[in-house]
Amino acid sequence: MKSTIKYxxxxxxxxxxxxxxxxxxxxxNNKRLQRNLGILTPMEKHKIYLQAA
Incomplete structure (x- = not known):
């Protein structure tokens, strides 16, 4: 986090x-896209996971 935020x-x-x-x-959690999550944000992936359960 220190390397991402101007400290x-x-x-x-x-x-x-x-x-x-x-x-x-x-x-x-809500805006950063992740390639390993299928170009989704962590929250979008979490919502998909909850819908599938």
């Missing part, structure tokens, strides 16, 4: 850091 310790507030982490988790 700097320039007086960033705790609230700003929490917001950056929440935004990254949202991106990682």
């Amino acid at each position: 700097s310790n320039n007086g960033c507030t705790r609230q700003a850091l929490v917001k950056m982490i929440e935004d990254y988790i949202d991106y990682y």
